[in-house]
Amino acid sequence: MDKWYEKSGADGDVVISTRIRLARNLSEFPFPCKLQKKGADAVINLVKEAVLSSNSQLSSNNFKYIDTQKLDKITLISLVEKHLLSPDFVSDKIEKSLILSENESISIMINEEDHVRLQVMSQGFDLEKTFEIADSLDSLLDEKLSFAFDDKLGYLTQCPTNLGTGMRASLMLHLPGLKQSGVMEKVSANLLKLGLTMRGIYGEGSEPQADMYQLSNQVTLGLSEKTTINNLKDIAKQIILQERTVRSEMAKHIETIDFIHRAIGVLKNARLISTNEFMKLISAVRLGVALGEIKGVSLDTINFLMIEAQPAMLSKFANKDLTAIEKEQKRADLIREIL
């Protein structure tokens, strides 16, 4: 267990992880949507060389290049489940590649929506440090690659919503309290006015699973990275506080306590569990651990399980394509083993 997602961090009761993503493009190539095979290969080679030759300066990361064309579908989907690849990356057809740090906290997608999508993830609530890592890696690449940059607009990106900083700073939040109290829609609406959005865990358009929400900046133009991060941080602090308040209120009700203990009871005993049911139960257990109702299970364990019990991860672990019922069985076995 030495992957970034196998731990919990600051404010881990509510904040699962912090993510900084930078979108960059090489000035001498058209955007990926207009790129031919030859150009795509050239972009891959340039970025790959720039990153791997920076390895000495980023020795702790020990990057490895992954030729995603050669990966089978299960492995690709398992990388999506770990948030190392975007769902679009898997479905699109153009030549792409992925560079991953050893602990999987840094991923660089090549030829996704932009030529370079640099992503850094950390456990818990840790925007500054996560940005610092992304920023220093960006600086190193900037020395070796010619990024498309406009003095007035900032970094040029395929989609105008990323124009400017090209940065998306996100926090993965566990909000069972706000969800259950029915205020999520109101919270989301208010966030939009503040230039932030709240989405499901696999990004834009995805449904919230297990009461997990991704809070991120919407605006990339006209604000510095520092301002954006401070803004996100301040608002996240308020949401965390609200969530905790609702939780303490919920904890006074025997129905909540019952709900939590039933969830751990089923997870520890079931022999078949679907992804959907798992996500609902693990959310209840996470709440139970955060409230101190469930002892002997750590947030680390839960974060780990939430990744490892995903469908493609199970298939990858079993080293074969599993049927639906086999997946449910493997998932239940894994959960019982871990809990």
Added chain:
Amino acid sequence: MDKWYEKSGADGDVVISTRIRLARNLSEFPFPCKLQKKGADAVINLVKEAVLSSNSQLSSNNFKYIDTQKLDKITLISLVEKHLLSPDFVSDKIEKSLILSENESISIMINEEDHVRLQVMSQGFDLEKTFEIADSLDSLLDEKLSFAFDDKLGYLTQCPTNLGTGMRASLMLHLPGLKQSGVMEKVSANLLKLGLTMRGIYGEGSEPQADMYQLSNQVTLGLSEKTTINNLKDIAKQIILQERTVRSEMAKHIETIDFIHRAIGVLKNARLISTNEFMKLISAVRLGVALGEIKGVSLDTINFLMIEAQPAMLSKFANKDLTAIEKEQKRADLIREIL
């Protein structure tokens, strides 16, 4: 724990208990439905005296007389939950009484449907011994009381369905296999042709709970007690065999195993459990114990819980009238403590 229902007996995987009930009336009084207060009191006194004066000959039973008029409603209902009183006994208005043996295996209701309803219960599948106890007690009472008896018809009872032997021999069966395989209706229909009936656990008209069924003789006229019991015994053996066959088949399916383990998981962890949910879950757990899937829980424990977790028993134990949610909470607490 020294009550009869706190143990399991022969063929305890399927047969929870054996019951023999004899209906008798005193020849010099009208049937209870036509009885006035004075007559009812006289019947109570005569039967009470006959039983209590037999205590020396039945020393192991140590009977005690219970003036049911003086019992509060909760205590009365808890006696129904233990099958020591019939639901009718509680709802009717005429003067009644109850005589109970110390371990509660023998109960004598006075002025229920008949003047005397003598009932003996044993754990597991044990028709002969249970009948023997009932028969010897009947003989003792017969010496002291003048039972209404017709040489041609046999014992006279208020309801003609009891005429003759006045005996109802019953087995309480746990039949989750036959129930789930959807053959119960067919089985019941066939039993009728054989002079037997299959009913819910609180007798005629009651719904089957927790896959529990009461198998008993329907015919009391024209057959001796011995023939009736042998008939019931032979057919019960076949049903037990069928149930076991279906269970072994079910046990091959991961869905059954999952269902069983989820049930124990919820029972061991929930903080609120309704009677209805409890009965469903305990049935699954009973099946799991019988199949050897659940270790560390005995059939004795389950039999005990099935009585103790009933609503009035919980109120009686708490020594006050509990609200619905308090009952659910007390039930869950008791279950966690026992399991």
